[in-house]
Amino acid sequence: MLKTYFSYFLFLIFFTISCKNKKQFEAVKLSNKETLGRYLFFENKLSINNTKSCASCHSVDFAFTDGYRTSVTSLGENVLHNAPSLINAIYLKKYDWANPNATSFETQIKRPLYGNHPIELGLDKHINELQEVFKKDSLYAVLFKNAFPDSSKLFTSTQIEIAISAYEKTLISQSSSFDKGELTTAAYNGLKLFTSNRLKCVSCHPPPYFTLATLTENMDSIYANIGLYNVDNKNEYPAIDNGIYSITRQEKDNGKFKIPSLRNVMLTAPYMHDGSIATIDEVIDMYARGGRNVDYGNYKGDGNLNKNKNKLIAGFGLSAKEKQDLIAFLTSLTDSSIFYKQSFKNPFKKN
Numbered sequence: 001m002l003k004t005y006f007s008y009f010l011f012l013i014f015f016t017i018s019c020k021n022k023k024q025f026e027a028v029k030l031s032n033k034e035t036l037g038r039y040l041f042f043e044n045k046l047s048i049n050n051t052k053s054c055a056s057c058h059s060v061d062f063a064f065t066d067g068y069r070t071s072v073t074s075l076g077e078n079v080l081h082n083a084p085s086l087i088n089a090i091y092l093k094k095y096d097w098a099n100p101n102a103t104s105f106e107t108q109i110k111r112p113l114y115g116n117h118p119i120e121l122g123l124d125k126h127i128n129e130l131q132e133v134f135k136k137d138s139l140y141a142v143l144f145k146n147a148f149p150d151s152s153k154l155f156t157s158t159q160i161e162i163a164i165s166a167y168e169k170t171l172i173s174q175s176s177s178f179d180k181g182e183l184t185t186a187a188y189n190g191l192k193l194f195t196s197n198r199l200k201c202v203s204c205h206p207p208p209y210f211t212l213a214t215l216t217e218n219m220d221s222i223y224a225n226i227g228l229y230n231v232d233n234k235n236e237y238p239a240i241d242n243g244i245y246s247i248t249r250q251e252k253d254n255g256k257f258k259i260p261s262l263r264n265v266m267l268t269a270p271y272m273h274d275g276s277i278a279t280i281d282e283v284i285d286m287y288a289r290g291g292r293n294v295d296y297g298n299y300k301g302d303g304n305l306n307k308n309k310n311k312l313i314a315g316f317g318l319s320a321k322e323k324q325d326l327i328a329f330l331t332s333l334t335d336s337s338i339f340y341k342q343s344f345k346n347p348f349k350k351n
């Protein structure tokens with residue numbers, strides 16, 4: 001993990017590089033596979049009852065999240081986790097909140113397409129019917145042929161996976177006020193707090209993508225227990241959702257979830273893997289306390305006392321003005337250009 005005394009000077013180097021290399025993140029014309037993927041990403045026909053698409057849980061209006069605590073499937077059930085943003089996700093080493101085996105878009109996409117607990121889109125349940133629909137659709141006939149010109153068979157589930165993954169890789173954006181070097185005085189003060197040894201935010205959220213999940217393959221750096229829960233003060237998260245422990249079965253991993261990016265964080269509420277914190281103010285308060293105290297319900301317990309909690313989550317003091325400055329900095333990571341990029345928009349709607 002990055003050293004907790006990650007210096008402000010080094011942070012500014014990252015900042016300068018980020019600004020100078022801004023052009024590499026500008027939108028480019030989509031390839032044939034990416035174009036097909038864009039249509040499929042917004043296509044409700046992928047779901048078993050024609051009610052949901054990938055974009056239902058990853059809407060540009062919420063920086064490719066959906067604004068719910070946990071997303072709702074095509075059959076009306078809630079999935080386990082809060083929908084993460086897809087912006088700049090191409091740079092991640094791990095793609096899932098709690099499954100370290102999801103190391104690419106191509107592996108991650110299989111869960112929403114084919115998962116059964118719960119069924120999200122249920123593509124495998126009606127792929128034959130969907131293929132017949134696509135064969136009769138003049139638009140998709142052209143799109144698939146252009147995307148896979150050498151394939152003897154079109155409209156396959158594998159081609160759907162490849163195309164959507166190709167499109168998701170184009171969701172790159174780095175044109176925030178931070179990237180442009182246009183920080184207000186409050187945001188600049190917040191930047192200093194963010195990089196300070198007192199708060200240590202930058203230790204887990206380093207630039208340019210503000211998550212360690214883009215910088216390392218080390219699971220102990222990508223996933224962290226932040227003291228969100230401590231059920232019955234037994235150093236455990238809720239059994240229904242206890243992080244990568246469900247995969248590794250190592251007690252030290254109980255409560256470890258992927259460290260998300262803070263880019264566009266002001267657009268992606270509610271927060272945490274389960275959407276259980278509603279506002280950015282509450283998020284900061286939890287970290288300032290050194291963990292959340294759940295004082296009612298089935299998950300009662302003081303997260304500050306969770307022995308599996310990351311040692312960096314030690315709490316800190318923060319004045320009201322400092323808190324607002326920190327929020328101003330986090331706001332500077334908002335990239336409003338995502339709302340205007342043509343390739344980010346639903347191709348079925350007239351803009």
